[in-house]
Amino acid sequence: MTSEKEKKRALRIYEILREKYGEQKPALNFSNPFELLIATILSAQCTDARVNVVTEKLFKKYKNPKDFLKTETEELEKDIFSTGFYRQKAKSIKACCEILAKEYDGKVPSNFEELTKLPGVGRKTASVVAGNAFGIPAVAVDTHVRRLSNLLGLADTKNPDKIEAALKELLPERTWIEISHLLASHGRAVCKARKPDCFNCVIYDYCPGKKLK
DNA sequence: CTCCCGATAT
DNA sequence: ATATCAGGAG
Numbered sequence: 338m339t340s341e342k343e344k345k346r347a348l349r350i351y352e353i354l355r356e357k358y359g360e361q362k363p364a365l366n367f368s369n370p371f372e373l374l375i376a377t378i379l380s381a382q383c384t385d386a387r388v389n390v391v392t393e394k395l396f397k398k399y400k401n402p403k404d405f406l407k408t409e410t411e412e413l414e415k416d417i418f419s420t421g422f423y424r425q426k427a428k429s430i431k432a433c434c435e436i437l438a439k440e441y442d443g444k445v446p447s448n449f450e451e452l453t454k455l456p457g458v459g460r461k462t463a464s465v466v467a468g469n470a471f472g473i474p475a476v477a478v479d480t481h482v483r484r485l486s487n488l489l490g491l492a493d494t495k496n497p498d499k500i501e502a503a504l505k506e507l508l509p510e511r512t513w514i515e516i517s518h519l520l521a522s523h524g525r526a527v528c529k530a531r532k533p534d535c536f537n538c539v540i541y542d543y544c545p546g547k548k549l550k
Numbered sequence: 551c552t553c554c555c556g557a558t559a560t
Numbered sequence: 561a562t563a564t565c566a567g568g569a570g
Contacts, residue, residue: 381567387557421556425568459568480566497567530565531559 339506347491347507350543354519357539361518363469364525365389370445370470371437372396374455377462378429383420391420402434402443429457447471460498468514476504477517481524488528488546 364385367373372392380388395416399405405413413427420426433455437443445466446452452463464477476482478497482504486492492503508516527534535547 378568382555383566384557385566387566419556421566422554422568423556425554429568457568461567531563 344507346543347504348509348512350489350491350540351508351512351516351519353539353543354523355515358519358522361515361522363465363518364521365465366392367470368396370447370466371401373470374433374445374452374458374462374466375399375430377465378433378457379417379420379426381426381457381462382422388420391417402437405430405434406438426457432456433458445470447473449473449475460501464501464517468517472514474510474513476501476513478504479517479521480530481521482517484530485520485524485528488544489540490545 363373365373365376365380366389367376375395376388376392379391398416399408410427410431413430414423417423417426417430436455437445446455447467447470449463449467452458452466453460455463458466461477461479464475467473468475468477478486478501483495483497483500486500486504487494491507492500494500494503504516505513523538523540524530527538535541535544538544538547541547
Protein backbone atom coordinates (compact mmCIF):
# COMPACT_ATOMS: atom_id res chain seq x y z
CA MET A 338 0.00 0.00 0.00
CA THR A 339 2.49 2.57 -1.17
CA SER A 340 1.19 5.64 -2.96
CA GLU A 341 3.04 7.51 -5.68
CA LYS A 342 3.08 10.50 -3.38
CA GLU A 343 4.94 8.57 -0.68
CA LYS A 344 7.41 7.26 -3.23
CA LYS A 345 7.99 10.76 -4.51
CA ARG A 346 8.63 12.02 -1.00
CA ALA A 347 11.02 9.16 -0.24
CA LEU A 348 12.94 9.82 -3.44
CA ARG A 349 13.13 13.50 -2.58
CA ILE A 350 14.65 12.68 0.80
CA TYR A 351 17.13 10.41 -0.95
CA GLU A 352 18.05 13.13 -3.42
CA ILE A 353 18.59 15.79 -0.78
CA LEU A 354 20.78 13.50 1.29
CA ARG A 355 22.63 12.43 -1.85
CA GLU A 356 23.24 16.08 -2.66
CA LYS A 357 24.62 16.76 0.80
CA TYR A 358 26.71 13.66 1.39
CA GLY A 359 27.67 12.81 -2.18
CA GLU A 360 28.93 9.44 -3.34
CA GLN A 361 28.68 6.96 -0.52
CA LYS A 362 31.00 4.18 0.43
CA PRO A 363 30.79 2.03 3.54
CA ALA A 364 32.20 3.57 6.72
CA LEU A 365 34.00 0.28 7.25
CA ASN A 366 37.47 -0.08 5.77
CA PHE A 367 38.03 -3.16 3.59
CA SER A 368 39.86 -4.17 0.45
CA ASN A 369 38.00 -7.30 -0.61
CA PRO A 370 34.72 -9.16 0.05
CA PHE A 371 36.24 -11.32 2.77
CA GLU A 372 37.49 -8.32 4.72
CA LEU A 373 34.11 -6.64 4.39
CA LEU A 374 32.40 -9.77 5.69
CA ILE A 375 34.66 -9.94 8.75
CA ALA A 376 34.42 -6.20 9.39
CA THR A 377 30.65 -6.30 9.14
CA ILE A 378 30.38 -9.23 11.56
CA LEU A 379 32.54 -7.25 13.98
CA SER A 380 30.39 -4.16 13.51
CA ALA A 381 27.40 -5.74 15.24
CA GLN A 382 26.58 -3.51 18.21
CA CYS A 383 29.78 -1.60 17.67
CA THR A 384 30.61 1.64 15.92
CA ASP A 385 32.23 1.44 12.50
CA ALA A 386 34.99 3.74 13.76
CA ARG A 387 35.99 1.22 16.41
CA VAL A 388 35.83 -1.68 13.97
CA ASN A 389 38.24 0.19 11.69
CA VAL A 390 40.74 0.54 14.52
CA VAL A 391 40.59 -3.19 15.15
CA THR A 392 40.63 -4.32 11.51
CA GLU A 393 43.64 -2.23 10.63
CA LYS A 394 45.81 -4.66 12.58
CA LEU A 395 43.54 -7.65 12.14
CA PHE A 396 43.72 -7.74 8.35
CA LYS A 397 47.49 -7.62 8.40
CA LYS A 398 47.48 -10.77 10.50
CA TYR A 399 44.57 -12.62 8.86
CA LYS A 400 44.34 -12.54 5.06
CA ASN A 401 41.92 -15.41 4.41
CA PRO A 402 39.68 -17.99 6.11
CA LYS A 403 42.60 -20.36 6.68
CA ASP A 404 44.53 -17.74 8.61
CA PHE A 405 41.65 -17.44 11.04
CA LEU A 406 41.31 -21.21 11.32
CA LYS A 407 44.99 -21.58 12.19
CA THR A 408 44.58 -19.34 15.23
CA GLU A 409 43.39 -20.35 18.68
CA THR A 410 40.00 -18.92 19.50
CA GLU A 411 41.42 -17.27 22.63
CA GLU A 412 43.95 -15.39 20.55
CA LEU A 413 41.31 -14.26 18.10
CA GLU A 414 39.17 -13.10 21.01
CA LYS A 415 42.00 -10.85 22.12
CA ASP A 416 42.47 -9.51 18.62
CA ILE A 417 38.86 -8.40 18.38
CA PHE A 418 38.25 -7.69 22.06
CA SER A 419 37.39 -4.02 21.87
CA THR A 420 34.53 -4.53 19.43
CA GLY A 421 32.52 -6.13 22.24
CA PHE A 422 30.71 -9.48 22.21
CA TYR A 423 34.13 -10.84 21.41
CA ARG A 424 33.43 -14.46 22.38
CA GLN A 425 30.38 -14.67 20.16
CA LYS A 426 32.10 -12.87 17.32
CA ALA A 427 35.24 -15.00 17.52
CA LYS A 428 33.08 -18.10 17.42
CA SER A 429 31.07 -16.76 14.48
CA ILE A 430 34.18 -15.81 12.54
CA LYS A 431 35.73 -19.23 13.11
CA ALA A 432 32.56 -21.05 12.10
CA CYS A 433 32.18 -18.75 9.14
CA CYS A 434 35.71 -19.36 7.94
CA GLU A 435 35.21 -23.09 8.36
CA ILE A 436 32.29 -22.96 5.94
CA LEU A 437 34.02 -20.60 3.52
CA ALA A 438 37.07 -22.84 3.41
CA LYS A 439 35.14 -26.11 3.05
CA GLU A 440 32.18 -25.15 0.90
CA TYR A 441 33.18 -22.04 -0.98
CA ASP A 442 36.83 -22.61 -1.75
CA GLY A 443 37.76 -19.83 0.65
CA LYS A 444 35.62 -17.29 -1.21
CA VAL A 445 32.71 -15.25 0.06
CA PRO A 446 29.44 -16.31 -1.59
CA SER A 447 28.06 -13.51 -3.74
CA ASN A 448 24.38 -13.95 -3.13
CA PHE A 449 22.22 -12.80 -0.29
CA GLU A 450 20.63 -16.10 0.72
CA GLU A 451 23.95 -17.93 0.98
CA LEU A 452 25.42 -15.08 3.02
CA THR A 453 22.52 -15.20 5.45
CA LYS A 454 23.26 -18.85 6.21
CA LEU A 455 26.73 -18.01 7.53
CA PRO A 456 27.14 -17.89 11.33
CA GLY A 457 26.92 -14.39 12.72
CA VAL A 458 25.49 -13.10 9.45
CA GLY A 459 21.93 -11.79 9.58
CA ARG A 460 20.05 -9.74 7.02
CA LYS A 461 21.88 -6.52 7.87
CA THR A 462 25.35 -8.02 7.47
CA ALA A 463 24.33 -9.98 4.37
CA SER A 464 22.93 -6.81 2.80
CA VAL A 465 26.11 -4.86 3.49
CA VAL A 466 28.27 -7.53 1.89
CA ALA A 467 25.95 -8.25 -1.04
CA GLY A 468 25.60 -4.56 -1.78
CA ASN A 469 29.07 -3.24 -1.17
CA ALA A 470 31.23 -6.17 -2.17
CA PHE A 471 29.14 -7.44 -5.07
CA GLY A 472 26.91 -4.59 -6.14
CA ILE A 473 23.74 -6.57 -5.55
CA PRO A 474 20.86 -4.21 -4.70
CA ALA A 475 20.12 -4.57 -0.98
CA VAL A 476 18.97 -2.35 1.87
CA ALA A 477 20.99 -2.80 5.04
CA VAL A 478 18.93 -1.82 8.06
CA ASP A 479 21.16 -0.92 10.95
CA THR A 480 20.23 1.13 14.00
CA HIS A 481 20.61 4.44 12.14
CA VAL A 482 18.47 3.35 9.24
CA ARG A 483 15.89 2.06 11.68
CA ARG A 484 15.82 5.26 13.70
CA LEU A 485 15.76 7.68 10.78
CA SER A 486 13.25 5.66 8.77
CA ASN A 487 10.81 5.88 11.65
CA LEU A 488 11.58 9.51 12.36
CA LEU A 489 11.08 10.42 8.71
CA GLY A 490 7.89 8.44 8.38
CA LEU A 491 9.39 6.08 5.79
CA ALA A 492 8.50 3.19 8.05
CA ASP A 493 6.43 2.71 11.15
CA THR A 494 7.87 -0.32 12.86
CA LYS A 495 10.84 -1.40 14.95
CA ASN A 496 11.15 -4.61 12.96
CA PRO A 497 14.24 -4.33 10.69
CA ASP A 498 12.85 -6.81 8.16
CA LYS A 499 9.73 -4.71 7.73
CA ILE A 500 11.75 -1.51 7.46
CA GLU A 501 13.86 -3.14 4.77
CA ALA A 502 10.71 -4.13 2.88
CA ALA A 503 9.19 -0.67 3.29
CA LEU A 504 12.28 1.10 1.93
CA LYS A 505 12.51 -1.31 -0.99
CA GLU A 506 8.87 -0.60 -1.78
CA LEU A 507 9.33 3.16 -1.55
CA LEU A 508 12.57 3.57 -3.46
CA PRO A 509 13.87 2.48 -6.87
CA GLU A 510 16.41 -0.33 -6.88
CA ARG A 511 19.26 1.90 -7.99
CA THR A 512 19.06 3.79 -4.68
CA TRP A 513 18.94 0.78 -2.35
CA ILE A 514 22.60 0.40 -1.53
CA GLU A 515 23.08 4.12 -1.14
CA ILE A 516 20.03 4.90 0.95
CA SER A 517 21.42 2.80 3.80
CA HIS A 518 24.68 4.74 3.71
CA LEU A 519 22.95 8.08 3.43
CA LEU A 520 20.64 7.46 6.36
CA ALA A 521 23.55 6.12 8.41
CA SER A 522 25.76 9.09 7.48
CA HIS A 523 23.03 11.52 8.36
CA GLY A 524 22.34 9.59 11.54
CA ARG A 525 25.96 9.84 12.62
CA ALA A 526 26.62 13.43 11.57
CA VAL A 527 23.37 15.30 12.18
CA CYS A 528 20.40 13.22 13.24
CA LYS A 529 22.32 11.69 16.13
CA ALA A 530 20.63 9.28 18.50
CA ARG A 531 21.67 11.15 21.62
CA LYS A 532 21.41 14.71 20.41
CA PRO A 533 19.81 15.28 16.99
CA ASP A 534 20.98 18.55 15.46
CA CYS A 535 17.68 19.50 13.80
CA PHE A 536 18.97 23.03 13.24
CA ASN A 537 21.44 21.80 10.67
CA CYS A 538 19.24 19.19 9.08
CA VAL A 539 18.79 19.38 5.30
CA ILE A 540 15.63 17.28 5.43
CA TYR A 541 14.09 19.14 8.32
CA ASP A 542 11.09 20.08 6.19
CA TYR A 543 10.44 16.43 5.40
CA CYS A 544 10.71 15.26 8.98
CA PRO A 545 7.54 14.65 10.98
CA GLY A 546 9.67 13.46 13.89
CA LYS A 547 11.71 16.63 14.30
CA LYS A 548 12.78 17.17 17.87
CA LEU A 549 13.63 20.88 17.86
CA LYS A 550 12.00 24.02 16.52
C1' DC B 551 12.45 -11.90 24.95
C1' DT B 552 17.25 -12.68 26.71
C1' DC B 553 21.94 -13.10 26.35
C1' DC B 554 26.21 -11.67 24.47
C1' DC B 555 30.12 -7.13 25.99
C1' DG B 556 33.28 -2.82 25.40
C1' DA B 557 33.39 2.19 24.26
C1' DT B 558 31.80 6.66 24.68
C1' DA B 559 28.64 10.65 25.59
C1' DT B 560 26.55 12.95 29.25
C1' DA C 561 28.87 7.18 37.65
C1' DT C 562 25.80 5.57 34.35
C1' DA C 563 22.89 5.76 30.41
C1' DT C 564 23.23 4.93 25.70
C1' DC C 565 25.29 3.19 21.58
C1' DA C 566 25.66 -0.65 18.18
C1' DG C 567 23.06 -6.91 15.49
C1' DG C 568 22.57 -11.80 15.75
C1' DA C 569 21.35 -16.18 17.79
C1' DG C 570 18.81 -19.25 20.81
